[in-house]
Amino acid sequence: MNAIIVAALWGVLMMYVGFMTKEKRTVSIIALIGILAVLVSNWLEYVGLSFFMIDTKGMLAYNSFGLIFNTVILFATFLYFVLSAKEIEEAGRTPSDLYALLFFILSGIAVIAGFRSLLTLFIGIEIVSIPLYVLAGSNKQDLRSNEAALKYFLMGSFSTGLMLMGIAFLYGDTGTFFVEGINAGVTVLSPMKIIGFVLLLASMSFKVSAAPFHFWTPDVYDGSPTVFTSFMATIVKAAGFFAFLKLFESAFGKIQTEWQLLVAIIAALTLIIGNITAVFQQSVKRMLSYSSIAQAGFMLLGVFALNVYAKQGMILYFAAYSIATIVIFSVLGKLKDHTIEAFNGMGKKEPMVSLALLIAFLSLAGIPLTAGFFAKYYMLLAVIKDGGMLWLAAIAILGAAVSVYYYFRVLQAIYFKQPTEGEAIPFSKGFRWSILVASLILILLGIHPDWVTLLL
Amino acid sequence: MFAAFDNFPALLIWLPLAGGLLSFFIKSASGARTTALITSFLILGVMAVALCYADSKYYMLNQVSYVWLPNVGSSFGLILDGLTRLLCLLTALVFPVVFLLVPADRYENANRFFGLMLLAQCGLMGVFMATDALVFYLFWELALIPVYFLSSIWGGERRIKATFKFFVYTFLGSLFLLVGILYMHLKTSTGSFSLVAFYNVQLSLAEQYWLFFLFFIAFAIKMPIFPLHTWQPEAYEQAPTPVTMVLSGVMVKMGLFGLLRWLLPLFPMAVRHFNTAIIITIVIGMIYASLVAIRQDNIKRLIAYSSIAHIGLMAAGAFTLRDVAMHGLVLQMFNHGINIVALWAVADIVEKQTGVSSISGLGGVAKKAPMLAIFAVIAAFANIALPLTNAFVGEFMIFNGLYQFKPWVAALAGVSIVLSAVYTLNMVKNVFFGAVAVSVGEFKDINKWQVFVLASLTFLIFAVGIYPAPFFKMIYETVGLIVNRFVTI
Incomplete structure (x- = not known):
């Protein structure tokens, strides 16, 4: 509850900051203070100090899972603000508006973190989505950005429509919006519940860009300003997954055996399509959008299994995937050229940034001693523990092997190719250090994942 | 977490790691080579002393068990027993030889070269001494990464492609191994990764059969065994010769060692079949x-x-x-x-x-x-x-x-x-x-x-x-x- 209110208030504050100062740096610093405030207030709620007592009639309730998820997300956002502040400042004429939208999204994510009723879930997802449409189109001069925004909006509203329809069907069947009510006492599935369930599955798959509902993802991610692609592909996607997992656990947990095969097929398709298509990309930005689909496939394994490993792994996956992707996108946002060749010889020119990229890519590929390894470890463990469908684990590891191919292509460009002549890349000293520190977090979590997983 | 340093396995792991990391920060090529030489001879010295304390009454000197991830069920366990003593001796011997044969001015960025070599040694030592399946897996991969970079940076003309083939091959193999390890882990009564717990797992015949292959593919690729050998001639040819020495002299033994320590004892019925x-x-x-x-x-x-x-x-x-x-x-x-x-x-x-x-x-x-x-x-x-x-x-x-x-x-x-x-x-x-x-x-x-x-x-x-x-x-x-x-x- 703390995070919702603090984030929303800070969003409003950010809008007013735009009137008070034209100094972009100041705006960024205020935003940074804001994210720390939200982070701390959320953490205080975790340790038991809640500032606000609002009676939501049980529609919002926070357990440790939701609060830890929120903390991880807010921390990732903090890193994102640190690493990408310059790009946010340059993305629009008034960065304060953009920051305000980002804070509103965080507020929406905090709603998702605590939903107990389908209505709050819906509201949370909408609070997240609508500012995102604006952010996707924030580069008004660029046609592709406009196209991305429009596409995102159309696809997003379509999936929202599906979701509302699904909620309506479920309400019709059970007479309640509360997830416990939907989960309660069902042994025989009614057709209405099945329709409602399938509609919700489809809309959630849209949100997390799972195949075969992923077609909007590459275009939207590629067209949006890089700095917001970073936010969409990490923090928003993690929120989508949290909603997915929590919805399926709390509202459809009892009928898990009925839908497991369906989710398994979606996960397998997502892994296969995401990984194979990513191989053929020449633009790193587009490659990362397909890679985000592939990683979504891995996270779907958690939704599939829904056991204790899945929940711990999911949190770790959010941290590992978000931090690594934010690190890579923050570099990408500073390059004018998004092809792989733009990275040629970076290892010689920029050793610190290159090392950070190396760690981030190794983590995405799931090499041991990085957080990405334990993220994948937990997902595989969850599937194997579940026991029913081991072929899913086989597809997952084949996907992971393929993913090495496209991640390492960038690393090969960085370390083994000769640098191309051209202007030096504008990395400031502060950026170099902060990106290195961000990537070292991945190593720390890779050595000791218990620091995150034991919080649950 | 990282307590006791006063036993051999710990020294054999931390010495190359420390020496390797140190090498990265030494700017001069000859300085880096000297560091690498000193480190590798120190390791050889430790190994020589360890051979004198091989008797079972010195048990405490030859094993390490740090608390690492109790919740996951993994502890950082290492052991020096007869089998590993021989392989660690080989590792300890090969690296000084390689460093003596490589003049400091042969490679550009010599400090990175020697640093990565020592990290590879650390990984190899870990693979041979691990008594915990997860630790084994970590070192198994960690030995690979430095070698990948060594070959790709300082190798021959077609190095990038050849080394990448090698990397993808072994990485795929080790993912199979990981699935096998996870399955065994879930089967143990205590939810542990230790070798002893793995030995005590009761498996049905069918389980043994497919687990056998999950482990075997990883080891067969590493050795390599026909018909999974296609990465090898290319990789050996394209890697710089010092790296090839490590690859063929020590790294392929990882596969054989894997057979002896993990595959054969864990799935005896499948092996017989x-x-x-x-x-x-x-x-x-x-x-x-x-x-x-x-x-x-x-x-x-x-x-x-x-x-x-x-x-x-x-x-x-x-x-x-x-x-x-x-x-x-x-x-x-x-x-x-x-x-x-x-x-x-x-x-x-x-x-x-x-x-x-x-x-x-x-x-x-x-x-x-x-x-x-x-x-x-x-x-x-x-x-x-x-x-x-x-x-x-x-x-x-x-x-x-x-x-x-x-x-x-x-x-x-x-x-x-x-x-x-x-x-x-x-x-x-x-x-x-x-x-x-x-x-x-x-x-x-x-x-x-x-x-x-x-x-x-x-x-x-x-x-x-x-x-x-x-x-x-x-x-x-x-x-x-x-x-x-x-x-x-």
Whole structure:
């Protein structure tokens, strides 16, 4: 509850900051203070100090899972603000508006973190989505950005429509919006519940860009300003997954055996399509959008299994995937050229940034001693523990092997190719250090994942 | 978390790690080389001392168990027992040899080169000593990453592609291994990753069968065993020779070691079920590799194919499950490391001086460099397992086991040894004897460091060949434990 209110208030504050100062740096610093405030207030709620007592009639309730998820997300956002502040400042004429939208999204994510009723879930997802449409189109001069925004909006509203329809069907069947009510006492599935369930599955798959509902993802991610692609592909996607997992656990947990095969097929398709298509990309930005689909496939394994490993792994996956992707996108946002060749010889020119990229890519590929390894470890463990469908684990590891191919292509460009002549890349000293520190977090979590997983 | 440093396994892990990290920060090339040399000799020293404290009453000195991830069920466990002592000794020997042979100015960014080499050593030591499956897996991957970078940065023309193939192959293999490990982990009664807990898991026959293959593929790719060997000749040829020494001398032993420590004891019934088929495949691969080796003109490719044949023989020995073959194989792992490093050292010296690595472009090196020729001939003899050389002892015992298993298998495998004499001697004849080739005109004999290195290797070749008893004493108990797993079923 703390995070919702603090984030929303800070969003409003950010809008007013735009009137008070034209100094972009100041705006960024205020935003940074804001994210720390939200982070701390959320953490205080975790340790038991809640500032606000609002009676939501049980529609919002926070357990440790939701609060830890929120903390991880807010921390990732903090890193994102640190690493990408310059790009946010340059993305629009008034960065304060953009920051305000980002804070509103965080507020929406905090709603998702605590939903107990389908209505709050819906509201949370909408609070997240609508500012995102604006952010996707924030580069008004660029046609592709406009196209991305429009596409995102159309696809997003379509999936929202599906979701509302699904909620309506479920309400019709059970007479309640509360997830416990939907989960309660069902042994025989009614057709209405099945329709409602399938509609919700489809809309959630849209949100997390799972195949075969992923077609909007590459275009939207590629067209949006890089700095917001970073936010969409990490923090928003993690929120989508949290909603997915929590919805399926709390509202459809009892009928898990009925839908497991369906989710398994979606996960397998997502892994296969995401990984194979990513191989053929020449633009790193587009490659990362397909890679985000592939990683979504891995996270779907958690939704599939829904056991204790899945929940711990999911949190770790959010941290590992978000931090690594934010690190890579923050570099990408500073390059004018998004092809792989733009990275040629970076290892010689920029050793610190290159090392950070190396760690981030190794983590995405799931090499041991990085957080990405334990993220994948937990997902595989969850599937194997579940026991029913081991072929899913086989597809997952084949996907992971393929993913090495496209991640390492960038690393090969960085370390083994000769640098191309051209202007030096504008990395400031502060950026170099902060990106290195961000990537070292991945190593720390890779050595000791218990620091995150034991919080649950 | 990182308590006790006062025991051998801990030192063997942390020394190369610390030395490697330190090397990265030393700007001067010669400084980095000195650091690497000092570190590697320190490790060798620790290893030598550890050999003196091998008795079981020094148990506490030879094992480590740090609390690492209690919640996951993994502890950072290492052990030095008979089997690992031999392999760690090999690792500790190979690295100083490599560092002595590489002058500081050979590679650009020498500090990174030596740093990555030491990190690879750390990974290898960890693989051999791990008593916890997750730790084993971590080191298994960590040994790979530095080698990937070493080969891709300092290798030959087609290095990036060749090394990447190698990387993807092994990475895929290790993912299978990971799934296998996770499955075993979930089967243990205590939710642990320790080797002991894995040994106590009761598996059904069907489970053993497919788990066997999950583990076996990873190890087979690493060794490599026909038909999963296709990454190997390319990778050996394209990697810089010092890295190839590490790859072929020590890293391929990871696969064999994996067989002995994990695969055979964990899935004895599956091993018994599949061993005939696997041995036949391996023997076919040995003959195939030997035939290909005969046709090679490039020295490095020739040694690479020869290595497939020799490793194949060892793997076949492991699957015979015969006591004598097991002992021979463990000794031969050490021998093969020494012999092939000696061969690579000779090949490297010739290639660096002449710039030619094809057999047809060389000739008459012995006239210009008699010392080198002597060492080369001895290394070649060891490679074809002539009596008095170390490989004779090992391969004889493996053949003994193969013969007990099925005489005709031993006969077929023997063909590859005959072929090995053909290509090895052919290479020695064409490179070292005959008319002096143009490229060899300016050839200088080896310097005192190279003599020192080659002489030490030659000493080991003869020492083990003439008096192998101390080595058998070292491994006796551990190998006995592995063989016992088969007696009881």
